[in-house]
Amino acid sequence: MTDTPDSERRRNEPANLQWGGRFAAGPSAIMQQINASIGFDRKLWRQDIRGSLAHAAMLAAIGLISAEDEVAIRGGLAAIAAEIEAGRFVFDEALEDIHMNIEARLTARIGEAGKRLHTGRSRNDQVATDFRLWVRDAIDGLVAQIEGLMRAMAGQALVHAADPMPGFTHLQTAQPVTFGHHLLAYVEMLSRDRGRLADARKRLNESPLGSAALAGTSFPIDREMTAREMGFDRPTANSLDAVSDRDFALEFLGAAAISAMHLSRFAEEIVIWCSAPYRFIRLTDAFTTGSSIMPQKRNPDAAELVRAKTGRINGSLVALLTVMKGLPLAYAKDMQEDKEPVFDAAEAWALSLAAIEGMVRDMTANTVRMRRFAGAGFATATDLADWLVRVLKLPFRSAHHATGRLVALAEARGVELADLNLAEMQSVEPGITSEIYSVLTVEASVASRTSFGGTAPDNVAAAAARWLEALS
Ligand code: ARG
Numbered sequence: 108m109t110d111t112p113d114s115e116r117r118r119n120e121p122a123n124l125q126w127g128g129r130f131a132a133g134p135s136a137i138m139q140q141i142n143a144s145i146g147f148d149r150k151l152w153r154q155d156i157r158g159s160l161a162h163a164a165m166l167a168a169i170g171l172i173s174a175e176d177e178v179a180i181r182g183g184l185a186a187i188a189a190e191i192e193a194g195r196f197v198f199d200e201a202l203e204d205i206h207m208n209i210e211a212r213l214t215a216r217i218g219e220a221g222k223r224l225h226t227g228r229s230r231n232d233q234v235a236t237d238f239r240l241w242v243r244d245a246i247d248g249l250v251a252q253i254e255g256l257m258r259a260m261a262g263q264a265l266v267h268a269a270d271p272m273p274g275f276t277h278l279q280t281a282q283p284v285t286f287g288h289h290l291l292a293y294v295e296m297l298s299r300d301r302g303r304l305a306d307a308r309k310r311l312n313e314s315p316l317g318s319a320a321l322a323g324t325s326f327p328i329d330r331e332m333t334a335r336e337m338g339f340d341r342p343t344a345n346s347l348d349a350v351s352d353r354d355f356a357l358e359f360l361g362a363a364a365i366s367a368m369h370l371s372r373f374a375e376e377i378v379i380w381c382s383a384p385y386r387f388i389r390l391t392d393a394f395t396t397g398s399s400i401m402p403q404k405r406n407p408d409a410a411e412l413v414r415a416k417t418g419r420i421n422g423s424l425v426a427l428l429t430v431m432k433g434l435p436l437a438y439a440k441d442m443q444e445d446k447e448p449v450f451d452a453a454e455a456w457a458l459s460l461a462a463i464e465g466m467v468r469d470m471t472a473n474t475v476r477m478r479r480f481a482g483a484g485f486a487t488a489t490d491l492a493d494w495l496v497r498v499l500k501l502p503f504r505s506a507h508h509a510t511g512r513l514v515a516l517a518e519a520r521g522v523e524l525a526d527l528n529l530a531e532m533q534s535v536e537p538g539i540t541s542e543i544y545s546v547l548t549v550e551a552s553v554a555s556r557t558s559f560g561g562t563a564p565d566n567v568a569a570a571a572a573r574w575l576e577a578l579s
Contacts, residue, residue, distance in 0.1 A: 133201075142203060144205075145204050149205050151205050155205050156188050156209065158240065161332075161333040166223070169327055179220040180213065183216045228319055231319070231438040235315035235350050236315050236337070238446065242356060242449065243312065246304045249453070256463055261571050261574035263467060265287065267474070268571055269287070271285055273477070273481045282490075283552045285562050285564055286474070290467075311359075313340060314339035315342075317333060321351070322347075356427060363420050363452045364417075364423075377466060388470045388472050388473065394409055394462075394469045407466075410463075423451055427449070482549040483523070490552045491513065494546045509536045513532065
């Protein structure tokens with residue numbers, strides 16, 4: 108530590124901590140307000156301290172700061188972490204952001220050593236590092252949540268592997284499927300959401316630290332060491348790229364938008380299934396709300412809000428894409444606007460996952476009603492046509508036509524296909540025998556769908572068990 112006389116030190120004290128001697132006066136109130144990010148980037152405090160610890164250890168290892176300085180920095184940062192944790196840290200807008208707030212506090216606590224920490228780095232590589240670490244932590248938390256939801260869905264799928272429900276296209280009754288099959292469709296979607304996060308994590312896991320302001324640094328820093336300390340796979344290869352791209356955040360938001368869309372579709376189905384005309388599922392008091400005027404109401408608000416959160420998540424993606432699209436290299440202050448959309452989307456996504464998991468665990472399926480409607484609306488018409496092809500060797504188009512006439516006949520009489528007697532069946536296609544009735548039941552229909560990925564209960568049970576095993 109150099110021993111500077113007090114008078115000398117005061118003369119060197121900057122009017123403003125960030126840009127020091129160049130400025131004689133402070134910023135206007137508006138300048139300070141628009142410039143400050145501490146209101147939101149305080150969320151990065153853990154990552155900022157982690158990065159500074161790695162940087163200090165490296166500076167000591169290469170002899171740019173003394174071992175005593177490193178010990179002082181380490182102790183000071185630990186104390187600051189404790190202050191923030193306990194809510195005792197005073198965040199100051201005049202210090203602009205989390206980096207300056209922590210550094211100023213460090214220097215206030217430990218003196219000169221604190222001022223040496225910023226050797227060979229800039230806030231530009233610092234914020235890029237902190238933000239990558241934050242997104243990485245968010246990814247790890249979200250992956251765990253997605254897996255929790257997948258487990259919950261696969262568990263319900265196993266219970267309902269053989270319970271028929273109407274399968275829809277155009278929201279019109281199409282063919283019977285099992286409720287387990289329907290739930291496992293979402294498990295597949297969620298597994299791809301998880302895969303997108305894993306891909307994004309792989310690409311983001313490089314350390315920008317040491318890229319400095321934009322050009323790198325003349326100090327003999329060890330970027331491999333800091334990268335390793337922070338759990339990055341390697342340092343980034345180009346300093347300009349490292350401080351100025353936010354594609355890692357955009358990939359995160361892209362994955363968020365796609366996943367939110369999946370969750371929103373499921374939320375929409377919950378809303379439909381809970382409605383009085385459907386009553387396919389029931390949510391308990393824990394996941395519904397009442398109405399202040401209509402006493403009979405039991406509203407699926409959580410599902411509706413998950414459906415709505417998609418809007419802000421999509422908005423976050425568009426916001427950051429728009430911030431980034433016209434920026435010349437390298438860093439520009441525009442990029443300070445990268446954080447709020449990511450924080451907001453991550454929070455909305457996490458809450459949506461928790462709410463959907465809660466509802467999946469909470470819901471009771473009304474299997475009797477599902478079964479009843481699985482067979483309604485001529486849902487086994489395709490099975491009838493397939494029988495004409497398989498047994499009578501009719502070309503599929505002819506079978507389709509004959510079946511269409513039988514559906515019209517049943518519809519005119521106001522009955523289901525299985526209610527037509529054999530004479531009526533034969534009036535349309537003389538070759539039909541009573542064997543036809545065996546394929547017209549819902550159970551026979553789902554059991555026949557044994558093709559790989561099809562809805563046959565054995566397939567569904569096996570797939571659910573596979574998922575539960577893989578997720579255990
Ligand atoms: N608060 C800034 C941000 O979030 C940190 C980087 C500031 N760099 C600068 N050259 N002003 O982007």
